[in-house]
Amino acid sequence: MENNIRILAIDPGSTTTKIALFDTEKELFRDTIRHNAEKLNSFSEIQDQLGFRTDAVKESMCEHGYLIDDIAVFVSRGGGLLSVVSGVYEVSDLLLSHAARGMAGQHPAQLGSQISHMLAKKTGTRAFIVNPPDVDELCLPARVTGIKGVFRESHIHVLNQKEIALRFCASRGFDYEKINLIICHVGGGISITAHENGRMIDSNDILDGSGPMSPTRAGDIPYMSVIRLAYSGEYSAKELTDRLNRKGGLSDYFGTTDIRDIFEMVKNGDNYAKFILDGMIYQNAKYIGAMAVALKGKVNAIILTGGISNNKYFTDSIRSYVDWIADITVIPGEFELEALASGALRVMRGTEEVKTYTGIPVWSGLHPSE
Secondary structure: OOOOOEEEEEEOOOOEEEEEEEEEEEOEEEEEEEOOOOHHHOOOOOHHHHHHHHHHHHHHHHHHOOOOHHOOOOEOOOOOOOOOOOOEOOOOHHHHHHHHHOOOOOOOOOOHHHHHHHHHHHHOOEEEEEEEOOOOOOOHHHOOOOOOOOOOOOOOHHHHHHHHHHHHHHOOOOOOHHEEEEEEEOOOEEEEEEEEEEEEEEOOOOOOOOOOOOOOOOOOOOHHHHHHHHHOOOHHHHHHHHHOOOOOOOHHEEEEOOOHHHHHHHHHHOOOHHHHHHHHHHHHHHHHHHHHHHHOOOOOOEEEEEEEEHOOOHHHHHHHHOOOOOOOOEEEEOOOHHHHHHHHHHHOOOOOOOOOOOOOOEOOOEEOOO
């Protein structure tokens, strides 16, 4: 019988840091640490939040009656790296250096590996990241754009997408590496992805900006309109980026990122809210259709996940557009903390080999490195 393994999973988000403590496979507690917006805004760069967020994790542990010294392994959502293949990565000096610099762009996820490292260093234990958002498995045709030298890269909700795929396959006796799925992670950000035989071969880009609008992101916009905004003199580069990627979508229309407010408005007969919400749903359905094309019509199932998939109006509306493509399964919510813990556990049990971050991107801009 194996010894119990205490695992602390850490997932930094835009305004929260989610943590969960596991005793092997048993969850002991979880906490969503909500950070004061004014405090976060006082930091000029995301990287400056490292000490603040690390202290918040320690405080939460203490409040729940656990000590950092009791943890056998720390595991976190990664971020800020050059593109990698999927898997579990040991936190190394090179990985930390790239995360701190935000090599793939600035996002709170880049703090995850650093928080885990700081805590593991204190206790002399190990630190991992699992399926960071920098995983890139796109097929070659998906990389091509209409501008020479500009190629698409992969920025997806990898952690939850992979976990949902594995859970779906396990529940139905499928082999993830022998099945085609369209998985729609629908939350504050939205990624709609074609999984072909265990690889995410195409998707919209949640970082550089493409796909359907979401509660916080603008999604696809005619590029001439964006150019006019950029040169209007009304925005700095950061201000326009924020409007498109953090304050776009439903937030731009209604001043809230909580889609439950919009659903309530629709329920109460607000025709304008219904018009905008139905437009977002329509865009989601179009991208599901596009991913069906990427899979050449050979789709075993469509899976809706993420927080918005809890809403019946949303899921029923999506069904009305795409149920002719394949059967639709709804697995609402997110399983990112569970995915982190199970990835670390596989390595600790020796059933999965831990990977080393090389800093050599999967995609060089000219050809794959593998």
